[in-house]
Amino acid sequence: MKLFSSVHDVADIHQLVASAISLKQKPYVDEQLGKHKTLGLIFLNPSLRTRLSTQKAALNLGMQVMVMNLDKEGWALETQDGIIMNGTTVEHIREAAGVLGEYCDIIGFRSFPGLVNREEDYSEEIFSKFVKFCGVPVVSLESATRHPLQSLADLITIEELKKTEKPKVVLTWAPHVKPLPQAVANSFAEWMNKADYDFVITHPEGYNLAPEFVGSAIVTNNQDEALAGADFVYVKNWSSYEDYGKMLINDDSWMMTNEKLKLTNNAGVMHCLPVRRGLELSHEILDGPNSLVLNQANNRVWAAQAVLKSILERISLT
Ligand code: CP
Numbered sequence: 001m002k003l004f005s006s007v008h009d010v011a012d013i014h015q016l017v018a019s020a021i022s023l024k025q026k027p028y029v030d031e032q033l034g035k036h037k038t039l040g041l042i043f044l045n046p047s048l049r050t051r052l053s054t055q056k057a058a059l060n061l062g063m064q065v066m067v068m069n070l071d072k073e074g075w076a077l078e079t080q081d082g083i084i085m086n087g088t089t090v091e092h093i094r095e096a097a098g099v100l101g102e103y104c105d106i107i108g109f110r111s112f113p114g115l116v117n118r119e120e121d122y123s124e125e126i127f128s129k130f131v132k133f134c135g136v137p138v139v140s141l142e143s144a145t146r147h148p149l150q151s152l153a154d155l156i157t158i159e160e161l162k163k164t165e166k167p168k169v170v171l172t173w174a175p176h177v178k179p180l181p182q183a184v185a186n187s188f189a190e191w192m193n194k195a196d197y198d199f200v201i202t203h204p205e206g207y208n209l210a211p212e213f214v215g216s217a218i219v220t221n222n223q224d225e226a227l228a229g230a231d232f233v234y235v236k237n238w239s240s241y242e243d244y245g246k247m248l249i250n251d252d253s254w255m256m257t258n259e260k261l262k263l264t265n266n267a268g269v270m271h272c273l274p275v276r277r278g279l280e281l282s283h284e285i286l287d288g289p290n291s292l293v294l295n296q297a298n299n300r301v302w303a304a305q306a307v308l309k310s311i312l313e314r315i316s317l318t
Contacts, residue, residue: 034063115245173203179239
């Protein structure tokens with residue numbers, strides 16, 4: 001693998017999950033693989049889990065790691081081509097990415113969507129330009145439309161805990177105070193479809209995800225109906241794709257509670273975090289036995305380590 005930006009970059013997701021679970025048992029088995037190799041972690045947006053889990057994964061592989069919050073610590077970045085830079089931007093992504101590629105063997109890059117121009121966000125313009133101009137393998141740390149390291153960790157969590165071959169997995173919209181990207185929901189849907197689970201998406205009217213991410217999932221606006229018999233419930237807010245970037249309604253009744261959990265098959269409840277307690281997810285669920293949020297956070301390390309290992313193995317062959 002030389003690019004990890006979506007499920008489409010992975011030849012065999014089950015092999016990648018098996019690699020991650022194996023690394024979880026023996027974290028330091030490949031500590032020579034990354035010796036004298038440098039990982040750069042470049043953030044244009046905040047992070048707790050992605051930053052630290054990917055850093056830990058790289059350290060387990062013997063890599064050196066450099067982290068930069070480019071939005072706060074770097075020069076103001078220009079991403080448009082062909083313009084005269086006589087405004088506030090100081091450095092073009094062509095040079096910035098190129099320079100980072102000179103210092104790093106692999107780069108992780110995070111860039112959220114603007115949620116204003118759908119076409120621009122869904123073209124993944126900034127992420128694609130970074131990949132093109134840095135010239136080294138890139139791992140997405142969350143782009144405008146996807147969060148593949150999170151989705152891989154989510155898949156690992158389900159594979160570890162599922163009791164049937166093809167569990168029922170429900171992705172449910174949750175309330176929030178501000179419009180959030182569709183990236184986590186898109187990406188989760190993409191990976192669940194690839195895993196070929198019994199996959200259902202439920203949300204209020206107007207919150208349809210882009211068809212290419214919905215894929216073969218069953219979609220319903222009836223949350224209770226969706227939750228019936230679920231083995232795993234993934235809770236996440238997202239803003240409207242159709243009325244792009246807007247919050248259409250903020251119906252508190254969509255919050256997942258213990259009462260709703262009774263409709264499920266004693267489901268494990270998942271959220272990528274950070275989570276707004278009492279708004280997206282109830283305190284009782286987060287503090288209760290069905291919460292899998294820390295399992296998911298733990299698996300972020302092994303997801304990142306499996307991906308970095310795959311890339312390092314490719315680098316060592318060339
Ligand atoms: N889930 C996740 O990506 O968390 P961070 O934004 O804190 O990295």
